[in-house]
Amino acid sequence: MAGHETGTQTNLKRLLAPRHLAFIGGRSMAKALQRCVAGGFTGPVWLVNPLHESLEGVPCIPSIEALPEAPDAVFIATNREQTLTTVAELARRGAGGAVCYASGFAETGAQGEVLQSQLLEAAGTMALLGPNCYGLLDYLHGSALWPVAHGGKLVDRGVAILTQSGNFAYNLSMSDRSLPVAYMASVGNQAQIGVAELIDAMLDEPRVTAIGIHLEGLNDIPAFARAAYKALQKQVPIIVLKTGVSEIGAELALSHTSSLAGSDTLYDALFQRLGVIRVSGPVSFMETLKAASCGRLPAGPSLVALACSGGDAGLIADYAEGNGLQLPRLLDTQKTGLAEILPAFANLANPLDFTTAVWGDAVALTALFDQMLVSDADAALLVLDYPAEDTGERPECDLILDVFCAALKRHDKPGLVASAFPELLPASARERLHTHGVAALQGVEDALAAWSRIAGYRQQRDILLARGEVALPLLPSRASQGQGRLLDEWDSKQALRAHGLPVPQALVSSPATVLEDADRLGYPLVLKVLSADLPHKTDAGGVALNLANRTMLQAAVQAMGEQLAARHPDIPFEQLLLERMADAPVAELIVGVTRSPGFGLALVIGAGGILVELLRDSQSLLLPTNREAIHAALLRLNSAPLLQGFRGRPEADMRALVEAIEAVAEYACEHAEHLMELDVNPLLVGATGTLAVDAMVRLDSAAV
Numbered sequence: 001m002a003g004h005e006t007g008t009q010t011n012l013k014r015l016l017a018p019r020h021l022a023f024i025g026g027r028s029m030a031k032a033l034q035r036c037v038a039g040g041f042t043g044p045v046w047l048v049n050p051l052h053e054s055l056e057g058v059p060c061i062p063s064i065e066a067l068p069e070a071p072d073a074v075f076i077a078t079n080r081e082q083t084l085t086t087v088a089e090l091a092r093r094g095a096g097g098a099v100c101y102a103s104g105f106a107e108t109g110a111q112g113e114v115l116q117s118q119l120l121e122a123a124g125t126m127a128l129l130g131p132n133c134y135g136l137l138d139y140l141h142g143s144a145l146w147p148v149a150h151g152g153k154l155v156d157r158g159v160a161i162l163t164q165s166g167n168f169a170y171n172l173s174m175s176d177r178s179l180p181v182a183y184m185a186s187v188g189n190q191a192q193i194g195v196a197e198l199i200d201a202m203l204d205e206p207r208v209t210a211i212g213i214h215l216e217g218l219n220d221i222p223a224f225a226r227a228a229y230k231a232l233q234k235q236v237p238i239i240v241l242k243t244g245v246s247e248i249g250a251e252l253a254l255s256h257t258s259s260l261a262g263s264d265t266l267y268d269a270l271f272q273r274l275g276v277i278r279v280s281g282p283v284s285f286m287e288t289l290k291a292a293s294c295g296r297l298p299a300g301p302s303l304v305a306l307a308c309s310g311g312d313a314g315l316i317a318d319y320a321e322g323n324g325l326q327l328p329r330l331l332d333t334q335k336t337g338l339a340e341i342l343p344a345f346a347n348l349a350n351p352l353d354f355t356t357a358v359w360g361d362a363v364a365l366t367a368l369f370d371q372m373l374v375s376d377a378d379a380a381l382l383v384l385d386y387p388a389e390d391t392g393e394r395p396e397c398d399l400i401l402d403v404f405c406a407a408l409k410r411h412d413k414p415g416l417v418a419s420a421f422p423e424l425l426p427a428s429a430r431e432r433l434h435t436h437g438v439a440a441l442q443g444v445e446d447a448l449a450a451w452s453r454i455a456g457y458r459q460q461r462d463i464l465l466a467r468g469e470v471a472l473p474l475l476p477s478r479a480s481q482g483q484g485r486l487l488d489e490w491d492s493k494q495a496l497r498a499h500g501l502p503v504p505q506a507l508v509s510s511p512a513t514v515l516e517d518a519d520r521l522g523y524p525l526v527l528k529v530l531s532a533d534l535p536h537k538t539d540a541g542g543v544a545l546n547l548a549n550r551t552m553l554q555a556a557v558q559a560m561g562e563q564l565a566a567r568h569p570d571i572p573f574e575q576l577l578l579e580r581m582a583d584a585p586v587a588e589l590i591v592g593v594t595r596s597p598g599f600g601l602a603l604v605i606g607a608g609g610i611l612v613e614l615l616r617d618s619q620s621l622l623l624p625t626n627r628e629a630i631h632a633a634l635l636r637l638n639s640a641p642l643l644q645g646f647r648g649r650p651e652a653d654m655r656a657l658v659e660a661i662e663a664v665a666e667y668a669c670e671h672a673e674h675l676m677e678l679d680v681n682p683l684l685v686g687a688t689g690t691l692a693v694d695a696m697v698r699l700d701s702a703a704v
Contacts, residue, residue, distance in 0.1 A: 007125030012193060012201045014096025015127045015136070016183070018072035018143050020044040022095075024064075024086055025077030030056035032075065032147055040142035040154045046071065063089075070094035075135060075145040080104040080115060083131065088122035097127030097193075099135040099145045106189050107132055116191050123192060133188025134166030137173065140182050140207055150184075151175070157207040158182035159289045162195050163214040168282075177286050178430035178440060180293050182208050196223035199238070203230050210237045210292035212285060216244050217263075221270065221598050222474040228274035229470050237292045237457050238276045241285040242267055266599045269620035273629075275464045277453045287441050287450040292457075294437040296414040298379040301455040302326040304372050305351035307383040308359070312420055315444050316351040316383060323452035327351060328377055337371040350375070360396045362403055369407035378455065380408060380415040383444055385424035394426075401429060405436035416440075418447035469629040474622055475600035475672050484676045484700040488532040490577055492697040496680070499670070500663035502656075503692050504579040511557055514576055515550055521578055524548045526693075527556050529564060530575040535696050540567050546581055582691050585684035586652045587642040591661050591692075593623070593668040593678040601672055603665050605630070607639045608682040624669050630661050643685065650687035657683075660690040674703035 020043045021036065023029040033047050034056065046067055049060040061067055064086070070093045076086050080102040090098055105116040119131060129136060135145040139155050151174040158180030163169045166186040173184060182205070185198055195213060202208050211231060218224050231238050244264075271278050279285045303325050307313045320327050327350045330338075335348045341364055342348070343357050352372060358364040373380055382404050387393045401417065408415040415438050419425035422442035430440035441447035464470045487495065493503045508530060509517040518525055529542035537543050541563030544556035561573045590608035593601050603625060606618025619633040631654065634640060643652040660683060668675055679696040 008127055008192070009197075009201065011096045011125060012127040012197060013204070014072040015098075015129070016138065016201055016205065017141055018043065018096065018138075020046070020069065020071050020073075021143060021145070022046045022048055022064075022067060022071040022074045023077070024048040024074060026052075027055050028147060029075065029077050030058040032077075032144070033058055035146075035149065036142070036144040039144050039152075041144070042142065044068070064093055065089070067093070070096070072096040073136075073143060073145060074098040075101065075147070077101045077147060080131070084115065084119055084122055087119060087126070087128065091122060091124045091126040095126055097129065098123070099133065100128060100130035100188070100191075101133065101135065101147055102130075103132040105131045106191070116189065120191050128192040129185065130188040131191060134169055134186035136186075137169075137181070137184040139184075140205070152181050152184065155180045155182060157209055157295065159210045159212055159293050160198075160202045160208045161185070161212040161214070161289070162187055162198055164188075164216055165214060168214050172282075172286070175286065176427065177290065177442060178427055178434060179286055179290050180434055190219055194219060194223070196220055196227045199224070199227035200230060203227070203234055203236060208236065209295035210239065210289055212239045212241070212289045214241045214243075214285065216242070218598065221600075222476060225270065225274060225474050228276055232275045232461055232464060232470060235297070235458070235461060237297070237454065238274075239285060239288045239292065239453075240271060240276050240278050241280075241282065242278065263596060263599075265618075265620055266596055266602055266622070269602060269622055270599070273464075273622060274470055275457065275461050277457060279453070283443075283446055284449065287443070287446045288453050290441055291416065291439045291447075291450040291454040294414075294434070294439055296437055297458050298414050298451075298455045299458055300378040301452065301459075302328055302377040303379055303381050303451075304328070304375040304377040305381040305383070306354055306369075306372060307351060308354055308356055310347070310353045312383045312385075312444070313347075313349075313351040313353040315420060316381065316448070319445055319448040320351075323448050325448060325452050325455065326377075328375060330372075330375070334371050334374060338368065341368050341371070350377075351381075360399065362399060365400060365403040366407065369404055370410070373407050373411040373413055378414070379451075380404075380411075380413050381448075381451070382415070382417045383420060384417060385419045385421055386426050386429060387424075389426075397429065398432065401432055405433065405438055408438060409436070416447065416451055418442070418444045420444045422446070467626070467628040467632065469621075469626050472624045472626070475624065475669065477598050477600045478595075478673065479597075484698045485703070486532045486535060487697045487699070488530050488575075489528065489537075489695060490530055491532075492678075492695040493692065495697060496664060496667055496692065496695055499667040501660055501667075501680070501692050501695075502690055503695070504582055506577060506579040509576045509578050510574060511561065511576065514557055514578065515553065517578055518547075518550070518553055521580060524581040525553065526579045526581050527553065527560065528577040528579070529560060529571075529573070530577040531571050533571050534564075534568065540564065579693070582684050582693055583686065585682075585686050585691075586650055587639065587685045588682035589657075589685055590618070590679070590681040591664050591683050592680060593664065593675060595676055601668050601675065603630075603661070603668065605633050605637070605661060607637065621665075623665060623672070625665055627658050627662050630658050630665070634658070634661075652685045653688050653690065656688070656690045657685050660692065671699070671703075674699045676700050 023033045047058045050062045052060050083102045105112045160183040162185050169186045305316045386397050418441040433440040497503050507517050525547045527544040547553045588608040590606045592604045601623045603621045617638045645651040676698040680692045684691045
């Protein structure tokens with residue numbers, strides 16, 4: 001997306017900032033045009049219909065050729081066959097972009113896919129949103145390329161929302177939450193313009209303060225990663241509500257790695273790499289977007305907080321702690337100043353219950369907020385619930401908000417206001433706050449959770465940019481060819497060893513020569529059956545550990561042959577692997593690589609050994625990655641204390657461990673075209689050095 005702008009990108013910008021609009025269709029389009037004009041669009045707007053002179057009082061233009069000029073943005077509401085013809089005519093005329101409302105394309109199967117390909121060809125470089133989508137609401141310019149009513153209005157700045165569900169977009173526009181929306185796009189089939197392209201273009205509009213995405217999945221993950229990196233550089237938070245969290249089982253679930261890296265786990269890895277904030281539901285999506293919508297992001301997690309009741313102050317304290325927000329103690333000078341303003345029974349603490357004694361007193365409220373905002377805290381929070389309008393008490397609440405907003409500006413501090421109950425912060429108050437650039441959040445529990453996500457964003461952003469992994473282009477996703485072939489343990493280890501992975505001293509042997517080979521290698525030893533057809537050797541009795549002498553080795557060979565014959569009579573007992581027995585480790589890890597549709601290759605690091613799937617303590621990194629990201633992933637493991645000298649045990653050699661994992665990642669990147677999966681389990685982590693004592697590599701059938 002960087003570099004010279006393409007014709008499609010230029011036309012997409014025309015679609016997002018149109019000078020003139022056209023609606024193509026019947027009576028419903030006449031109504032859509034009227035809504036657009038009523039909503040504030042001031043440029044020329046045309047209705048194209050060859051069968052009528054006017055519809056709903058709107059004059060009709062008989063054809064695209066008869067339009068006064070090529071429109072920047074068009075809404076096409078015709079059937080799918082007519083849509084193809086219309087798109088071709090618009091492209092020839094030089095239109096900027098079009099929304100294709102019609103369904104019946106790729107979402108319907110093979111025939112629809114053919115039609116969608118034809119649609120894409122007809123569009124050429126004209127920007128095409130859809131097909132099978134509700135369209136585009138642009139509240140910066142008043143352009144509503146939308147088939148039905150919507151609940152938004154013009155804004156000076158706000159968030160952009162992209163969704164794969166037209167109904168979700170419709171409902172969000174109708175919600176009573178006062179979210180300032182700059183753009184709302186229903187992306188549909190994403191035949192040409194998808195989530196990544198929209199993010200990239202919308203980031204060039206400085207009035208977009210955050211981007212919210214509601215999706216089931218991404219059809220071009222590397223493109224999304226490039227766009228999200230641009231957002232991180234521009235310090236524009238991306239908030240994602242992703243549905244469909246069930247894991248997709250791997251087709252070839254031979255490796256433990258595959259079982260640890262389901263599709264949703266990899267989405268988490270993608271979002272973590274890019275600094276994308278993931279939320280769990282529509283309310284958290286909305287409130288987190290509101291927290292980010294004003295564009296003034298807090299530098300960190302500390303808050304100075306005020307409420308007018310002890311109960312609300314207690315809620316603030318609990319939810320702040322639960323969300324990792326800090327409430328620094330008041331300075332003695334603050335307490336002295338507050339004592340002169342508040343009654344003697346007031347508890348002078350952060351959060352502060354400032355009681356109702358100062359309600360309606362602008363001078364006292366100003367002095368109160370000035371004392372609290374002297375704090376070095378990153379932001380200020382006010383919890384306030386409005387009474388019913390018929391009480392006549394709302395003006396006092398309005399005064400509190402006005403004085404609070406003025407104090408925030410005076411002290412140059414970002415702030416938020418939250419109600420304890422979602423419905424007790426009315427629209428008038430929310431609009432009042434957003435005018436001042438103060439987030440108006442509904443429900444103190446959701447509010448502090450949302451603020452915590454935004455408060456952590458700037459710090460995490462700085463860490464990610466410094467780490468550098470986010471700047472690495474993701475590997476393209478390739479489909480594996482065939483079932484592939486499994487390398488045996490010796491070949492797997494030798495392939496990885498060539499890239500720097502430490503492995504034990506070893507020899508390939510046979511039942512006939514094993515005793516002589518063992519004498520050359522030296523005891524104590526590990527004995528294993530060597531066969532690509534037996535990837536899980538331990539379960540088949542194909543591993544014997546800590547063999548201290550010839551007698552033990554000879555007994556192990558005999559027992560192993562008998563067990564193999566009983567359990568796997570089709571596997572010949574011909575090759576053995578002899579290895580020097582490793583010392584007891586500080587910890588055991590699994591390191592693997594898995595290939596997943598859309599994601600390319602992912603590196604998985606987790607607690608290893610026989611408990612790998614029971615503990616399911618793992619971190620995934622999409623490839624390529626770097627040593628800084630690997631080190632950070634290790635420290636995120638639940639079992640990370642084992643690497644850091646838990647209860648007096650030795651600390652792990654982190655440098656050697658990171659280098660060993662980096663060797664696996666480098667092998668995977670070099671063989672990305674053919675690697676299907678890879679397992680190193682266990683990787684023995686020592687106080688001095690790291691050793692891979694088992695490994696499995698599967699390459700696709702096209703590999704040489």
